[in-house]
Amino acid sequence: MKKIMSLSLAIMLLVSIIPAMPAQAATQTITYLTEAVYDSIGVYSEGYVWVKQGDTFKYLDAKGKVVIDLSNKKYVGKNEYIAEVGDFHDGLALIAVAKEATEEDFEYDPYRYYIDTKGNIALKSAQIEKKPSGSPRISPTAISGFFSPFSEGVTVTDTRPEDGNVAIIKPDGSVKWYSGSMDYYWYTQGLLCAGSYVDGELLWGYVDKTYKKVISYKYEEARPFNQNLAPVKIKGKWGFINKSGKTVIKAQFEDFGVQDKTYSYQVFNDGLATVKKNGKWGAIDKKGKTVVSFKYDNPVIFSNGLACVKGSDGKYTYIDKKGKTVIKTKYADANYFSKDGIAIVGNNGTYKLINSKGKQIGTKTWKFDGTNVSGMTPDILKYKIGNKWGIAKIG
Template identity: 25%
Template sequence: VSCDLVNSVTGNEDEAVKLYPVLVDGDWGYINQKGEMILEPDYQNARPFHEGLAAIRESWGWKYIDSKGEVKIEGNFSDINNFSGGKAAVRFDGRWGYINKSGNFAINPMFRTASAFSDGRAFVRSIDYSNYYYINENGDKIESVGLPDDIDYIEENQFRNGRAMVSDDDLFGYIDKSGNTIVDLKYAEARPFSNQLAAVKISDRWGFIGDNGEVSISPAFISVGDFGDGLAPARANSNAFGYINKSGEFVISEQFQQAGTFSEERAPVMLNNKWTFIDKSGNQITSAKFDEV
């Protein structure tokens, strides 16, 4: 189940598209912030809106729709990613490339794998499996980003807040865009940065560090998610999730079976084995009735 809701902006990037994908009786549709069904559940699969467009799957492949449900990019791709920085990674004829919002290839399909653009770069793998590397928005290889000698693998392939998560010998740390180690590899488990904080596991509890590795929220949690809109899902000493603020205080009590990241002041939560959405006060926008979000 994917719980990270990331809403998009429209073509002029001024107004968020506040629609959320939900699964109802085996098909996907989209609801608004009030829980009203805006796009009927007619899709085999559906992803959140990003930059005014959402990826949906019908029987003959993936394509992109706008907030009215109108198909904007036909494509019929075999696999697809969300738009980021005006480009989206798509799989065509067994190779990944990047299209623009007109549906034309901005970077030709030449990669075995390809991530979304983040902080002006994307992480790709060569078609012959021989190499991983970063490219810029023109598709050129970024030569200046290398890994320190003691690091084997870029674990989190997208830079967030100028940091990427890396690992070696099952320990995690973070590098900057020049490949410099910013946070030493010392954590058994970790998550990427979000809202200037990253979750790390210290001993058997999760806490959060800031950009330079300082502990911002003491390790007091059994499980956590990423920060969004200043709140993060967390579970301390119960079997249920609530939400903490950047001081590590619960502002929404532990009451949910599962909980996702806030975006546009909404977050997905599970109650009684069904999903709904809450606002930042913890109020449900509709009854818990969705199979997946």
């Protein structure tokens, strides 16, 4: 009896230390979150995505449910309409409101404010504190408006009169004024990419949140930091610097690819950056070493270990991080691989799911007129039927 109990206990212990197997890929499918009824769709950011249907903008949550409907009259005044909306960043989204055009006035000059994830108007220009601190060149009377997303707890804008003053604003409306250029991006990793005129020439550098210069204004162009590296342009070519201003990858590229151009500015994906040289795209690592040869017509952006690349015939295949073709089947439409190792691909309007070896998952196919997934959220599918878009989830 003791031997039987000991054997049973041993089996239980053995089972407990064997790692659970992941769900089989054959169970994966496409789950529709919305019907294809939208004219345009943004990207999911912080769990929300904006959609436009006719003249109406809305925000949906991760399940496709409408959580904010901007057709509500509280968002616009008389003879006004929502012209543009932004993604949520730091819990706030930027809304642009314009006046309806008249025969006398066709000028498109919207004003902007921020809403929170509950749909409340969180910050308007009128809420900016009246007696700001800081050291402006001359005393400003107001901010010019809102133009950038919130990032790292602040947004940046210029002032009126437009004479070289910059305002750094917090969500509660508190603000500090600084003497600086009106050319800037947004804060990432504690630094703001900003431009300044040096001997009549606009050059770019980086400042901290007190607008103190950290990296000198000496670049023809510059972009935000991500993963401790930032793209900068020198003599017409792009390279990369670190947060000390040291050149890590010398300027030699004609262009580079980027994810999330309006916030995190992620250039390196899966440890590699896609860059263009001699008219072709390839990929480099963080030391500047060429990992994928420069021979592709489209940016080589990796997601979960694989990148879809376009051949001279216009069809897509997949390569790994060594530049080796791992899925040779050609597709008219191909997308990033999700974290579960799944991608949706299509030919002649018929789409299927494949695994990282190129094998079809299950037997089901779907009819779409186009698809798109974001490298930031590769398990969310935007699908097109006719000229309308919907959202679905892969997995």
